[in-house]
Amino acid sequence: MVALSVGLERKVKALVDAGYYSNEREVLTAAVLSLFRENRELNVTVAIELYKTGEVSLSKAAEIAGLSTIEFKEVLGKRGFVREIEARPAKEMDKKLRKHLNDAV
Numbered sequence: 001m002v003a004l005s006v007g008l009e010r011k012v013k014a015l016v017d018a019g020y021y022s023n024e025r026e027v028l029t030a031a032v033l034s035l036f037r038e039n040r041e042l043n044v045t046v047a048i049e050l051y052k053t054g055e056v057s058l059s060k061a062a063e064i065a066g067l068s069t070i071e072f073k074e075v076l077g078k079r080g081f082v083r084e085i086e087a088r089p090a091k092e093m094d095k096k097l098r099k100h101l102n103d104a105v
Contacts, residue, residue, distance in 0.1 A: 012024050040066060043064060043066055044066075044067070044075060046064060047062070048061065058072065
């Protein structure tokens with residue numbers, strides 16, 4: 001278990017002893033879940049960190065943050081996060097476009 005202050009350890013033990021929870025881990029899990037429910041900004045922060053490390057996709061990060069993908073992209077932009085996307089070189093794209101236009105004629 002995570003080191004808690006003496007006062008918190010007593011409270012956690014009292015909740016288990018009173019039968020509200022079956023063990024200390026269950027108390028801590030409920031406490032953390034409550035923390036994320038009450039402080040929505042924490043969900044956004046977690047989502048950004050998971051997205052930055054590549055652990056989740058953009059859409060999954062948006063879901064974790066409780067936002068639409070568009071809203072999440074806006075949050076990323078406001079926080080100065082630059083998304084890198086792969087693109088073909090401009091010359092290659094121009095060549096394909098010319099070929100497509102020539103084929104259409």
